[in-house]
Amino acid sequence: MKIVCTIAGSDSGGGAGIQADLKAISANGGFGTSVITAITAQNTIEVVDAQQISIELIKSQFDAVFSDFNVSAIKTGMLANASVINIVADLIKRSKCDKYVLDPVMISKSGYNLLEKEAVEALQKELFPLATLITPNIYEAQVLSNMEITTLKDVRIAGNILLDKGVSAVLIKGGHLLSEKATDTLIMPNHTEYFPSDWIETKNTHGTGCTYSAAIATHLAKGMSLIDSVSTAKEYIFGAISNGLELGQGSGPTDHFFYLRSKEYYNWNKRLNMKKL
Secondary structure (H helix, E strand, O other), rough: OOEEEEEEEEEEOOHHHHHHHHHHHHHHEEEEEEEEEEEEEEEEEEEEEEEEHHHHHHHHHHHHHHOOOOOEEEEOOOEOHHHHHHHHHHHHHHHOOEEEEEEOOOEOOOEOOOOHHHHHHHHHHHHHOOOOOHHHHHHHHHHOOOOOOOHHHHHHHHHHHHHOOOOOOEEOOOOOOOOOOOOOEEEEOOOOEOOOOOOOOOOOOOHHHHHHHHHHHHHHHHHOHHHHHHHHHHHHHHHHOOOOOOOEEEEEOOOOOOHHHHHHHHHHHHHOOOOOO
């Protein structure tokens, strides 16, 4: 079983952040370890408050995990500020782990800033060059590329701008795209791959970005190619969103273990080389 380490914030509501990552890693056949960068007070309605974990404790968590486990892939989510970004960059370099998925978490669905504006430059300078893949949504891609994105042509242009900033590959998620909704675009230096799917009309999408990127990291850890990792994770997140849970009073979470509760999705177990329950 391959080990994945998620470096991200904690979500007290359980639908996003570290909690979503660990569920997604397990659901996709890996073993999840974690380094918590911040604690958030949130639910399905809003993020109420957040507090950063000390740099010393972030480093201690990382050292504890990497001194004992053979980590095959790293995924980062909420990093909060430049100080956290800088230490995480140093730690990733030291780990020599060459499979790293960066989810550039900037703002919650309720509008709470999860990354200080001043930290965007540090994110690009310190972490972009280390990443196997970055996975911005449309809003994040607009900030990072400094351009408006409404069409797939815009997506390709923005993706190439981000490649010029030093990343190896960019997956721009199409959930907020005005045209071609639900089409994700993987932009690489010499190739662009599209991952379309049906649009699911639901409010229960809390934590989809965290879940998707963690699933991709897990399949990279298992030795899949980047394209196959994205394709398999896309199939997984489609099932998780399709079976989103009506929990709480706001945007409910996706169902990370949907295939355990639906005969229709038992084939997912076979894809992960898991025993059919």
